[in-house]
Amino acid sequence: MATGFFTDTTLCIGCKACEVACKQWNELPSDGFTFTGDSYDNTSELSGTTWRHVAFIEQMSVDEGGLHDRWLMSSDVCKHCTNAGCMEACPTGAIIRNEFEAVFIQPDVCNGCGYCVTSCPFGVVDLIEKFDPNGLHYNLASLNEARLDEDKTALQGHGGVAGKCTLCYDRQKIGFEPACAKACPTESIQFGDVDVLRERARKRVETLTGRGVSGAQLYGVDDVGGGVGPLHAFFLLTDRPETYNLPAQPVLPSTRQPAGYGSAALAALGLAIAGWMIFRRA
Amino acid sequence: MSDLLEPPGREETTPVPTYYERPLLKMPHWDSWNVVTYLFLGGVMGGLGVIGVLTNPKRESDRKLKRTLAVTSLVLAAANPAVLVTHLGRPERFLHMLRIVKIKSPMSMGVWGLVLYSGAASMNVMRALALHGVLPRWMRFLAPSFFAPVQALFGAFIMGYTGVLISATANPLWSSGKRHIPVAFVCSSMSSACALSSLLSTLEGNTEVTHKLERLEMLASTAELLALMSFERHAGKYGKALFSGAPGVRLRTYTTRNGILFPLALNLLGAIVPLPKPVDAVRTVIASVFTLVGGYLLRDTVVRAGRVSVQDPSVAFVQPQ
Numbered sequence: 001m002a003t004g005f006f007t008d009t010t011l012c013i014g015c016k017a018c019e020v021a022c023k024q025w026n027e028l029p030s031d032g033f034t035f036t037g038d039s040y041d042n043t044s045e046l047s048g049t050t051w052r053h054v055a056f057i058e059q060m061s062v063d064e065g066g067l068h069d070r071w072l073m074s075s076d077v078c079k080h081c082t083n084a085g086c087m088e089a090c091p092t093g094a095i096i097r098n099e100f101e102a103v104f105i106q107p108d109v110c111n112g113c114g115y116c117v118t119s120c121p122f123g124v125v126d127l128i129e130k131f132d133p134n135g136l137h138y139n140l141a142s143l144n145e146a147r148l149d150e151d152k153t154a155l156q157g158h159g160g161v162a163g164k165c166t167l168c169y170d171r172q173k174i175g176f177e178p179a180c181a182k183a184c185p186t187e188s189i190q191f192g193d194v195d196v197l198r199e200r201a202r203k204r205v206e207t208l209t210g211r212g213v214s215g216a217q218l219y220g221v222d223d224v225g226g227g228v229g230p231l232h233a234f235f236l237l238t239d240r241p242e243t244y245n246l247p248a249q250p251v252l253p254s255t256r257q258p259a260g261y262g263s264a265a266l267a268a269l270g271l272a273i274a275g276w277m278i279f280r281r282a
Numbered sequence: 283m284s285d286l287l288e289p290p291g292r293e294e295t296t297p298v299p300t301y302y303e304r305p306l307l308k309m310p311h312w313d314s315w316n317v318v319t320y321l322f323l324g325g326v327m328g329g330l331g332v333i334g335v336l337t338n339p340k341r342e343s344d345r346k347l348k349r350t351l352a353v354t355s356l357v358l359a360a361a362n363p364a365v366l367v368t369h370l371g372r373p374e375r376f377l378h379m380l381r382i383v384k385i386k387s388p389m390s391m392g393v394w395g396l397v398l399y400s401g402a403a404s405m406n407v408m409r410a411l412a413l414h415g416v417l418p419r420w421m422r423f424l425a426p427s428f429f430a431p432v433q434a435l436f437g438a439f440i441m442g443y444t445g446v447l448i449s450a451t452a453n454p455l456w457s458s459g460k461r462h463i464p465v466a467f468v469c470s471s472m473s474s475a476c477a478l479s480s481l482l483s484t485l486e487g488n489t490e491v492t493h494k495l496e497r498l499e500m501l502a503s504t505a506e507l508l509a510l511m512s513f514e515r516h517a518g519k520y521g522k523a524l525f526s527g528a529p530g531v532r533l534r535t536y537t538t539r540n541g542i543l544f545p546l547a548l549n550l551l552g553a554i555v556p557l558p559k560p561v562d563a564v565r566t567v568i569a570s571v572f573t574l575v576g577g578y579l580l581r582d583t584v585v586r587a588g589r590v591s592v593q594d595p596s597v598a599f600v601q602p603q
């Protein structure tokens with residue numbers, strides 16, 4: 001069964017319970033404290049060690065009708081794409097699609113090459129660099145305990161490994177729902193069978209539009225285009241995707257390969273023919 | 283009330299167009315010397331394999347060149363995985379890439395191309411040594427001559443795959459050059475390979491082949507120049523990270539001017555004006571070194587500009603097709 005998330009941003013209250021729950025369950029280290037001044041968002045982005053990120057968008061405008069203000073909040077996460085750029089790019093096969101059809105990185109297989117990082121059209125996955133096994137709580141062992149032994153893990157050396165949301169593979173295996181969804185007090189993060197969630201998302205956007213909520217739209221329930229396909233973690237937004245730092249037109253990187261290989265082959269063939277004439281005819 | 287809330291000096295606070303102008307995409311982790319060296323050496327090594335198969339077996343000078351190419355390409359093929367390992371951290375991490383063959387991943391394809399290329403290159407060195415009597419002569423039957431075209435074929439592949447590797451990504455700059463970057467890398471690999479071959483041949487005193495190599499080098503670097511010019515025109519706002527500002531200056535100075543135009547002029551001079559031998563040798567050495575440095579810095583500049591590109595929110599949200 002394919003499981004995933006329907007994140008209904010209209011219900012988000014910005015409590016960051018999902019961020020904290022994810023960090024705790026996955027034993028992810030703190031990213032330090034930076035005061036950004038960007039509303040209540042001091043996390044800024046998803047990273048190798050931050051797998052849920054709550055965005056805060058303050059909108060205010062004044063016209064003849066008076067003051068219009070909205071405070072949008074949205075919990076972002078890996079999209080678990082139908083066609084995942086990160087997974088296609090990974091040269092070690094560390095990134096797999098598991099039995100829940102989630103995109104999962106096996107940390108002991110990853111070699112830290114960083115190719116997935118440049119291949120995610122949503123800017124989700126990143127490397128956790130300079131892993132120090134003796135450091136405080138720097139421990140991703142819960143992801144793959146059975147396969148971690150003393151010195152042989154990819155984690156235990158420099159170079160780092162790629163990190164992103166696992167869709168709580170370990171929790172799902174024992175029948176628990178992901179920590180972030182479990183912690184969400186408003187059901188802004190809804191976890192379940194993606195087909196059921198898609199239906200629910202479509203109904204919800206109709207209801208909201210009927211109530212006159214302006215700009216209510218779905219992101220990733222249907223194909224997002226560019227070859228990426230529908231997402232397994234999709235969103236209900238009330239503004240353009242860019243407002244939430246989501247790409248309006250993502251493109252699956254591998255779709256560019258035929259053009260690349262084709263033109264490289266032509267160039268190489270041309271040079272080889274020219275070289276043949278120079279060496280063999282002269 | 284609205285008067286009170288209006289910030290002084292501004293009509294209204296409009297919604298931010300993107301999320302606090304924050305980058306959408308993640309920074310590539312590839313701007314260190316080892317990745318750039320890996321990309322560069324791979325290209326050069328591939329080019330050497332291709333030149334090897336072009337040489338004319340009926341001519342002694344060509345045969346000598348072929349031997350030099352065989353040994354040099356094997357040395358580079360052995361060095362390159364080591365360079366990559368310095369990036370990955372530990373040697374066995376390189377082996378993780380040999381668990382699988384993945385057609386969809388240019389990095390996986392490239393590593394296999396490299397491995398197979400190294401195999402063919404070892405065979406060709408073995409053949410050369412057997413023919414030369416360094417190894418027992420019967421050993422040439424273990425390494426038949428068809429390994430030369432095999433090496434050339436994998437060589438052609440590794441000249442080009444590095445360009446595909448970086449352009450088939452989500453990086454706005456690199457992906458906008460999905461055709462141009464692979465072509466520029468192939469041409470630059472060929473011109474660098476020619477430069478290295480003519481440099482080594484000159485040092486060996488095998489000057490008969492240098493002018494032929496330089497003719498091929500001139501063609502390759504002209505094609506490289508055209509590919510870069512076309513890339514700049516085609517990429518538009520996606521190309522800003524590479525063609526304007528400091529990276530633009532760097533590209534134009536070290537790659538276009540010093541790495542393409544200057545050696546081109548020197549090689550043209552060598553082709554037209556008959557120079558005395560020692561002067562010609564110096565000319566070849568200078569032209570070759572500049573071409574090689576230009577080729578290295580082409581990769582370096584393009585890879586670094588990828589980091590600049592992701593910081594520009596205006597190109598990340600609508601990604602090049």
Ligand code: SF4
Nearest residue numbers: 078079081085086120
């Ligand atoms: S959002 Fe990015 S990291 Fe997540 S599955 Fe898609 S491509 Fe991979």
Ligand code: SF4
Nearest residue numbers: 090110111113114116
């Ligand atoms: S960093 Fe790891 S997960 Fe990412 S592409 Fe490389 S090997 Fe695969």
Ligand code: SF4
Nearest residue numbers: 022165167168178180
């Ligand atoms: S599913 Fe698990 S790993 Fe993913 S964001 Fe939620 S808590 Fe974190």
